[in-house]
Every structure is written in structure tokens, then in C-alpha cells.
């Protein structure tokens with residue numbers, strides 16, 4: 001059984017696919033417990049084949065799939081099997097991960113991850129050099145959530161420079177608090193991105209739908 005939180009059609013609200021329509025498969029469960037996490041949906045046990053067929057039959061026009069969580073690599077066998085199926089069925093596929101499990105993947109598992117795009121969202125206190133370096137060998141973007149309980153702007157810059165992450169794959173995004181984005185924080189991050197050559201990510205789904213499930 002695959003533990004799934006939700007499967008839905010929406011617009012990608014964050015990072016490099018921001019604004020693009022996509023099918024979302026949200027895996028349930030995470031190995032971290034960030035204080036500000038807004039992804040604690042109850043798990044539904046689904047047959048792997050039912051998850052796949054639901055995605056493949058969801059839309060005749062949308063050919064992007066985002067596999068997200070929680071932490072999808074906690075269920076790596078199902079997650080990587082989905083990547084293979086979606087990619088071979090013609091879907092552009094992205095995995096969103098906190099990056100903590102990437103350095104435990106085998107060469108064969110990493111080869112499968114290379115078939116898709118990977119968005120790594122490193123979490124404060126859980127950054128490992130091995131995982132960052134392993135992720136840099138994939139087609140990865142790095143998305144840092146900036147705000148009081150998460151990263152500060154200077155901490156992000158330190159990590160990016162320490163590991164030599166190319167600026168064009170670095171996205172900085174404001175933390176949302178109670179379903180809201182503070183304009184002051186967003187402007188501060190925006191200006192920092194302009195000064196340093198990083199990408200700014202908004203959270204479009206939060207702007208439009210607040211915390212509504214399935215959006």
C-alpha cells in the first residue's frame with residue numbers, strides 16, 4: 001500500500017514550475033517535523049496501481065506531475081516506480097524533497113531520479129554536505145523557505161556559497177504564517193534575490209486559496 005495524503009489537479013504555486021498546471025501526488029508522512037509545517041494531512045492507504053491510474057486518467061491536457069509530501073522518498077520504492085511510469089508515459093515529472101534521504105539512495109535509485117526534475121528544500125538543522133552534493137548531480141533546484149522559524153537570508157547565502165550551488169538553481173521563498181505571506185518579508189527576500197542573483201519564489205496557491213486543501 002502507498003500512503004497518500006491527496007491527489008489533485010492545480011497550478012504549481014512555488015519554485016521553478018510556478019504558474020504551470022500540474023497533477024499533484026502528495027505522499028503522506030515525513031522524517032522531519034518542522035514547526036511551521038502545513039502539510040500534515042491524514043494518510044490514505046492506496047494500492048500503488050490505483051494511484052498511478054488516477055494520475056494517468058486525471059487530465060487529457062496536463063502533462064506535468066509533481067510528486068510531493070511530506071517526504072516522498074520515505075516511500076522510495078513506490079516514489080521511484082512512479083517516476084519511471086510517469087516519465088515513460090510522457091509526463092514531465094518533478095519530485096519535491098527535503099533532501100535528507102538523497103545520500104542514502106543507491107546508484108540505480110539515483111539513476112531513476114535523474115529521469116525527473118528534483119526540487120530540494122533543505123531544512124535548517126538537517127543539511128548534509130553529502131545530500132547537497134548528491135542533489136547537485138541531479139537535475140535539481142534548491143528552494144529555501146525564508147522567515148522567522150526557518151532560514152535567514154544570510155544563512156541561505158552561506159549554504160549556497162559553502163557548497164557552490166549555482167545561483168540560477170536557487171529559489172528563495174517567504175514562509176507563510178497562518179496561511180498568509182507578509183509583504184514586508186516578501187519584499188526583503190525579493191530585494192535580496194535581486195542583489196545576489198537568486199530566484200524569487202512566491203506561493204501562488206497561498207495568495208489565491210490560503211490553506212485550502214487540494215489547491
Ligand code: SF4
Pocket residue numbers: 030031032033034036037038039069070071098123
Ligand atoms: S520537511 Fe516539509 S513536509 Fe516535512 S515537516 Fe518539514 S515542512 Fe513538513
